[in-house]
Amino acid sequence: MLTHLQELEAEAIYVIRELAAQFERPGLLFSGGKDSIVMANLARTAFYPQAIPFPFVHIDTGHNFPETIEFRDSLVKRLGVKLIVGSVQESIDTGRVREEKGIGASRNRLQTVTLIDTIRKNKFDALLGGGRRDEEKARAKERFFSLRNVFSEWDPKNQRPELFGLYNGHKDRGEHFRVFPLSNWTELDVWQYIKEKGIDVPSLYFSHEREVYERDGAVLAWSPVVQLAPGETVKKMRVRCRTVGDITCTGLTVSDASTLDDIIREVASTHVTERGGRADDRRSETAMEDRKKAGYF
Amino acid sequence: MELLRFITAGSVDDGKSTLIGRLLYDTKSIFDDQLQAIEEASSRNGSDEVNLALLTDGLRAEREQGITIDVAYRYFSTPKRKFIIADAPGHIEYTRNMITGASTSDAAVILIDARNGVVEQTRRHTYLAGLLGLSEVLVAVNKMDLVDFSEKVFNDIKDEYQKILEKTPQIAHVSFIPISAKNGDNVVKKSDAMPWYKGDTLLGTLENVQIRDSSASRPFRYDVQYVIRPQNDEFHDYRGYAGRVLGGSAKVGDEVEILPSRTKSRIKSINLGEEELQSVEYPLSASIQLEDDVDVSRGSLIVSAGSAPEGTRSISAVLCVLSSNGLKEGVPYFVRHGSTEVQGMVNEVTYRLDINTLEKGDPSGDLKMNDIVGADIVLSDELFCDLFTECKGTGSFILIDENTNETAAVGLIGE
Known part of the structure; x- marks a missing residue:
């Protein structure tokens, strides 16, 4: 009898390999959070003993917990992957975005612009994300392979049905996919997996x-x-x-x-x-x- | 802990959202901030009662229009099992949504309103569950509180439902549970109002149903997604075939056949990352090395020797049309089967299923979204397929529109 973690792991590895096989310029969105750390470990498992065949992409707001950056740098070194950093500070400095001011100001929203610019600049055609459907009600509607138009927009009303794990990565020029291998994981699954596999977290x-x-x-x-x-x-x-x-x-x-x-x-x-x-x-x-x-x- | 994926099906007012809300609430899977958010949203919409449907209807358009747009997934667990609910909405696009949700499910919960009994929709849901290979069905007879918790009403519905099963031989086992989702009777807690019912609650039944996926007991089928070639000093000659088991199991030393090259070899090693495995089974992912240097690439199928399906350039299948642009005969589509992609076109439509009577009727006319038809498809290249009823992974495919890139249809391979 297989455990739920074995089934979720098998599904996630399958999806990560589909990303590597179906796209020319994929990447892995790495935030330094536990979900992206688990995803990085699954990617290593998926391609071992080969190095992970795509770079990690960090959209850096400049307002990080210092522990996150330390952890990111040591993990990237250990896995031998390339790290691409999209800097929100740079987007602010070059006038692409204007920083929020006052109480409750956050660079969270500005990240989107930096992310889209980073995708264009590096010509990414698919990015792995650690999003999970149990996290939030809009994410509950998300597909494993989620199409974004040339403006990087998501159209939740017009998503492709996904059957039997057959993921359709066909797209037009300029469009890209966000791919979510942890879609079916819950917060508890992530922690149980971290424990079972002895994965380091910040x-x-x-x-x-x-x-x-x-x-x-x-x-x-x-x-x-x-x-x-x-x-x-x-x-x-x-x-x-x-x-x-x-x-x-x-x-x-x-x-x-x-x-x-x-x-x-x-x-x-x-x-x-x-x-x-x-x-x-x-x-x-x-x-x-x-x-x-x-x-x- | 074991994982059970199930789909919930019901007509519009059968209380499906209430049932899901009840399952989540009584298993303590709804959190305080979620409850507070939907309480606030309910009162903003002028409702006195907390609308549990808002838990699953997450998109702005859904909340504004009070509808569910497509399949939503919900998660909960008990000490015995972890559950994934595929909640498919019950309006016009139902066929497409239910097929999508059912394709990754092990069981179906079909709701019947005790006041209305077995209706047209019940037949449709049961048929689709059988078509998609769900062998386990739980019939939840809801709103028992509105029929005085009558044993006779429940038994009459049971008898009526048995007749549907004559048309769905794929369904191996059915459980009937009288419930009231609104009050919680027999959902998670046993009801005092129906002492005549000796069976288990809905949750108890879900915790104990046997998961019978026919793919698990079939000959070994392994779909190669990616070839791992480290090309470094330590792993100089390593060639690992990364893929997923679509059927059966295999162990190190087993003789296998590789398709489409039809060459034979033996399994040298099975890995999952750094971990060395002695065997691998459905539906796990792995990396396999073979004894011999044979031609294997993405789209290759590794099967147990002596079990290889014949290659074919034409397949008969049940097609369900998924795209609002419909499906056209005599026009090439990409055919995605496992990790292989070839071209194919619908050569002939052999029948059209009347979703209300479940009769196979006149095949003529346009193929529109939600249509279910029998069709013959010709292929540009050989595919190696099994019957859908024997192995879901090698017995199913999708058709992709070459112009719009949309997933236009799904096919279940038949005789």
């Missing part, structure tokens, strides 16, 4: 003491780029990340979970979704759908 995911502030009921990491609102104060708390994104909008979980077993127990019994603390999702009821339509991850 220390951010484990309980640690950090300078934080609270806003709209969420605990956020303080960093010099954050502008506090009147009445908000910085204090120290024991927290961990459930998701890792731009430091300005990634909610932290107050937690003592310091081992993988602790994390698995915590995730199995939690009453709040993983993205519940993401300020970028809370901007409106369809915030994720709107960003995805515009070309977001």
Whole structure:
């Protein structure tokens, strides 16, 4: 009898190999978060003993947890893959985008422009993403092979049906695909897999003491780029990340979970979704759908 | 933990969304922030009750129009199994959506409104479940609270449903469960209102149904997706055939035949990444090395010796049209079968299925989205196929429109 993790692993590896076989210039979107780390490990498994046959692409907002960048660089070195960085700071400096100002300002939305520019510049025709359908309601509608038009837009009403694992990667010039091998994984599956395979993840995911502030009921990491609102104060708390994104909008979980077993127990019994603390999702009821339509991850 | 993928099917007001909401809620798979978000959305839309359908209807257009656009996937687990629900909406595009959801499912939950009994849609859903090779069906007779939890109503529906099964021999096993999704009777918790029902709850049944995929017990079928050639000093002569098992199993030392070259060899090693395996089974991914230096590339099929299907340039299949542009006869399409792609065209339509009577009728007329037809297809090159009823992976294909790149139809290979 196969376990659910064996089936999910087999499906993900199949999808990653389809990407490598069906496209000429694929890449792997690497954020430094746990999902992209699992995806990187699956890619290694898919092609071992050959090196992963496509580069990693990091869209860098410049507002990172320092741990993420350290981890990214050591993983890329260990896997022997090429890293391509799309810099949001550069998009700001060259006037492609204008930085949000004031309380709650975030570079999250600006990433989309940098991402699209990076795709054009490198002529990527397909990018692996770590998105999962259980993360968010718009993502629940996402395909494994998701077509983006020349403007990188997603059209959720006009998606190709996917049957029996037959993925149709045909497209016109200038269009590209976003490919999601972890579509059927849940947050708990990801952690169970990390434990089973002994995969390294950044220390951010484990309980640690950090300078934080609270806003709209969420605990956020303080960093010099954050502008506090009147009445908000910085204090120290024991927290961990459930998701890792731009430091300005990634909610932290107050937690003592310091081992993988602790994390698995915590995730199995939690009453709040993983993205519940993401300020970028809370901007409106369809915030994720709107960003995805515009070309977001 | 084992994985069970199932599809839910029901007519528009059978309470499918409520049932899914109930399954998720009672297994504690709905989170506080999701519940709060749909409570807020429900009250904004002027509803007093929390609309559990908003959990699955995630897109703006769906929320605005109160409809479900296409298949949504939901996840929950119990200590016994992990479940993936493919929730296919029940309006006009139903055939296409149900076929999409069913193609990756192990079982179907078919809802019947106890007040209406077996209706036309019930027959259609059951037929499609059988056509797509789902051998396990759970019939949930819903809204029992509205028929006074009557045992007679339940038994009459059971008898009526048995008649449908005469037309769907593929379905091996059916369970009947009287439920009230709204109140939760027999969904996750056993109902006190129906002491006459001695069977398991819906969730209990889902936890225990046997997963019978005929592909698992067939001869070995391995679809090569990619050739791994490290070309470094350490693995100088390594040639690994990366792919996925579409049927059966194989172990190191087994004699195999490679298609289309029809050469023979033996399995030298089986790997999953760094891990060395002694055997591999459906539906796992692996990398296989062979004893001999033979011609293998993407699209090759590695099968157990003596079991190789004949190559063919014409196939008979049941086609379901998936594209709003329809499907045209005598026009070339890309035919995607496993990792192989050839060209093919519909040569002749042999019948058209009347989805209401399930009779095979007059084949004439345009092939439009949601149509199900029998057809003969001619191919530009040989394909090595099995019957769909024997092996799903080698018994199915899609037709891709060469102009629009759309997936125009799916085919299930028959005799």
